[in-house]
Amino acid sequence: MNSASSLPQRSTVRKKKKPARKRKKRGFFRTLFRVFMICFILLIAAGSWFYLAPSARNTRYLLADTLITTQHRYMAKYIIGEDELKNRVTEYNQRFQEMGNELDTHDIAPDPVAPEKPLVEIEEVTGSGYSGYVMIVNDPTKVRLGVPNKIGSGEKVSSMVARTGAIAGVNGGGFADPNWKGNGFKPIGLVISQGKLYYNGLGGKKSTQIVGLDKEGKMIAGNYTLDELSKLGVQEAVTFQPRIIVNGKGQIKNAAEGWGIAPRTAMGQRADGALIFVVIDGRQPGYSIGANLYDVQQIMLKHGAVIAANLDGGSSTVLVKDNEILNKPSSQYGERYLPTAFLVFEHPEQADIKNIWEGLDPSKIDAGKKRTQ
Numbered sequence: 001m002n003s004a005s006s007l008p009q010r011s012t013v014r015k016k017k018k019p020a021r022k023r024k025k026r027g028f029f030r031t032l033f034r035v036f037m038i039c040f041i042l043l044i045a046a047g048s049w050f051y052l053a054p055s056a057r058n059t060r061y062l063l064a065d066t067l068i069t070t071q072h073r074y075m076a077k078y079i080i081g082e083d084e085l086k087n088r089v090t091e092y093n094q095r096f097q098e099m100g101n102e103l104d105t106h107d108i109a110p111d112p113v114a115p116e117k118p119l120v121e122i123e124e125v126t127g128s129g130y131s132g133y134v135m136i137v138n139d140p141t142k143v144r145l146g147v148p149n150k151i152g153s154g155e156k157v158s159s160m161v162a163r164t165g166a167i168a169g170v171n172g173g174g175f176a177d178p179n180w181k182g183n184g185f186k187p188i189g190l191v192i193s194q195g196k197l198y199y200n201g202l203g204g205k206k207s208t209q210i211v212g213l214d215k216e217g218k219m220i221a222g223n224y225t226l227d228e229l230s231k232l233g234v235q236e237a238v239t240f241q242p243r244i245i246v247n248g249k250g251q252i253k254n255a256a257e258g259w260g261i262a263p264r265t266a267m268g269q270r271a272d273g274a275l276i277f278v279v280i281d282g283r284q285p286g287y288s289i290g291a292n293l294y295d296v297q298q299i300m301l302k303h304g305a306v307i308a309a310n311l312d313g314g315s316s317t318v319l320v321k322d323n324e325i326l327n328k329p330s331s332q333y334g335e336r337y338l339p340t341a342f343l344v345f346e347h348p349e350q351a352d353i354k355n356i357w358e359g360l361d362p363s364k365i366d367a368g369k370k371r372t373q
Contacts, residue, residue, distance in 0.1 A: 058256055060079055060080055061080065061088075061256070062256070062260065062261070063076075063079055063260075064076040064079045064080045064084075064085070064088065064260075065088070065258075065259050065260030065261075065292075066260035066261045066262065066290075067079070067260070068085070068088065068089060068092075068259075068260060069259065069260050069262040069313075069314060070262070070283075070314070073085075076088075092259060095242070095257075096209070096241045096242035097209070097223070097241070099241070099242040099243050099244070099246075099251045100209045100221070100222040100223040100241060100242060100243045101222070101223055102222070102246050102247070104220070104221070104222055104246050104247060104307060105247055106218075106246075106247055106248070106269075106271070106306045106307050107218070107271075108140070108216070108217065108218050108269065108270075108271065108272065108273035109271065109272065109273070110272050110273050111272050114272070117138045118138070119137065119138055119139055119142060119167070119344065119346065120135060120136070120137055120138075120167060120168050120321065120344055121135070121136040121138070122134070122135050122136075122319075122321060122326065123136075125278070125280075125299060127291065127295055127299075128295075129261070129288070129289040129290070129291070130280050130281070130282065130288045130289060130290055130291040130295065131280070131281055131287060131288040132264075132278065132279050132280035132281050132288065132291070132327060133278075133279045133319050133326055133327060134276060134277070134278055134279075134299065134303060135168065135170065135276075135277040135279070135319060135321070136274050136275070136276055136277075136303075137168075137274065137275040137277070137344050138274045139217070139273075139274075140213060140217030140218070140219070140269065140273050140274065140275045141216070141217040141348070142344055142345055142346070142348050143213060143217070143236060143275065143342055143343065143344055143345075143348070144166075144193065144194065144236055144342075144343050144345060144348050144351050144353060145172060145191070145192065145193040145194075145212075145236040145237070145238065145340055145341070145342060145343070145353070146160040146161075146164060146166070146169065146172075146193075146340065146341045146342075146343040146353055147160075147191065147193060147198060147339065147340055147353060147354075147355070147356055147357075148160075148184070148185065148337075148338075148339060148356050149163060149354070149356060150356070151185075151356060151360070152183065152185055152366075152369060152371065153183050153184065153185050153337060153371040154175065154182075154183060154184020154185050154336070154337035154338045154339050154371075155184070155337060155338065156318075156335045156336070156337060156338070157169045157170070157171055157318050157320050157335070157338060157341045158318070158320045158323065158325055158335060160341050160343060161320045161323060161341075161343060162323055164343060164345075164351055164352065164353065165345070165350070165351070166343035166344055166345050166351070167321070167322060167344055167345065167346060168319075168320060168321045168322075168343070168344040169318075169319075169320045169341045169342065169343045169344065170265060170267075170277045170279060170311070170318070170319055170320075170341060170342050171265055171311065171312055171316045171317060171318050171336075171338055171340075171341055172211075172238045172240075172311060172312065172338065172339075172340030172341045172342050173187055173188060173189065173191065173211070173238025173239055173240045173311065173312055173339065173340045174187070174188040174189075174238075174239070174240055174312040174316075175187050175188055175312075175338065175339045175367070176188065176367035177367065178367055178368035179368070181368065182367045182368055183337060183366075183367065183368065183369055183370065183371045184336060184337035184338045184339055184371075185337075185339060185365060185367065185369075186201070186339070186362070186365045186366075186367040187199050187201060187238070187239070187339040187340060188201060188239055188240075189201055189202060189208045189209075189210070189238070189239020189240075190202065190208055190210060190226075190229075190237060190238065190239050191237075191238055191239075191339070191340055191357070192210075192212060192229070192234055192235065192236060192237040192238075193235075193236055193353055193355070194235060194236070194353060195215075195233070195234075195235045196355065197226070198355045198356075198357055198358075199339075199357045199362065200226075200362065201239075201362045202226075203363075206225055207223050207224055207225045207228075208223070208224070208239045209221075209222060209223050209224075209239060209240065209241035209242070209243065209309075210222070210224055210229065210234070210237045210238065210239055210240075211237065211238055211239075211240050211243075211267055211309040211310075211311060212234050212235070212236050212237025212238065213234070213235055213236045213237070214232055214233045214234050214235060215233045215235055217273055217275075218269070218273070219267070219268070219269035219275065219307050220232055220234055220237065221243045221246075221267075221307055221308070221309035222243050222246065222309075236342070238311075238340050240309065240310060240311050240312055241309070241310060242293070242309065242310055243307070243308070243309040243310075244266065244293055244296065244297045244300065244308050244309060244310060245268060245297060245300055245301065245305050245306065245307055245308035245309075246307055247306065247307070248306045248307075250297045250298070250301055251297070252293050252294045252297050253294075254294060255292055255294045255295070257293075257294065258291075258292025258293045258294035258295065259292060259293050260292060261282065261289055261290040261291065261292055262282050262283070262290045262291070262292075262313055262314055263280060263281055263282035263283060263288075263290050263313050263314055263315065263317040263329075263330050264278065264279070264280040264282070264290065264291050264293070264295075264296050264310070264313040264317065265277070265278070265279050265280075265310075265311040265312060265313045265316070265317045265318075266278045266296045266300065266308055266309065266310050266311055266313075267308065267309060267311055267342065268300040268303070268305035268306075268307060268308030268309070269305060269306065269307050269308070270303070270304040270305060270306065271304070271306050276300060276303050276304075276305050276308070277319070277342070278296050278299050278300060279317055279318070279319040279326075279327050280295070280296065280313075280317070281317065281327050281328050281329075281330065282317075282330055283315075283330040284328060284330060287328065288328070293310060296308075296310070312338075314330070315329060315330050315331035315332075315336055316329075316331075316336050316338055317329060317330070318335055318336075337371060
């Protein structure tokens, strides 16, 4: 027997090594799976904290309030529930109504020794997450309420400014806005211009929250009946809410009561009569997300406001000076068509502002009809 035949034979067939590409591929999928699982666990943890933790309540309601101010209001129910959404809206309406009830006793008295100032002064304002402008109108008697010039359509503030010869303009009151694509021609509540009632959409309501001016340029804001407005000699006014400062006191206690983050417009007045318009941009990450009403209130108080009220904000927010839009409106369709705007004139007695709603029945105005311009 050949001794060599009993020795183990070395295999002549070598095992093929697995390609490095397959090993890398498996390693990649393992890493991807781990990342996915970590993200999934973090998502579950974040969701549990957001919906269940008491410490997240303010965050939940802030996000819900922010959605309530947009065309996606219904989405707030996925954060706080449908019943709570209805309760939240009702709660805000009741609170806003109460904020307009206190009797306003402020008077205006121009400082006789103050140096002469330009009619309009504008400064930029910034805060946590927001950017915007403050416009001071040093003579409140130079302001008139502008309205559209064509039946069936609102008008851009920039167009109102150019058409009437105004030097500046800010959006005014709200309007019926079906599916957020309304034509801007059907105001909410009242419209008063040059001492005349241009539009009455109160229906059966006896009073409304207005923002406006009397004959002397004193700002009037809060809950009033038509008879009270007439006795006060109100010259320019729109319906909107809430009033955020009265008799020098802020009505909003903190940011949690500030009705979410959004573009904002507000009007206020100092004790010397100067009007303060605050315009805050929003819904534009990287530039300005927006402000809550507490932020706006604090800006007003810092600038000496003894009375102030909210105006229509959101995508309607716009500030025009010398035929130039200074802010960045958030509407995806560009500057919106609106029913009213507060306009500033060097010579307001020359302003030609006709009543476009004269003879029209408010209940028969189609707010969603296609614009005529």
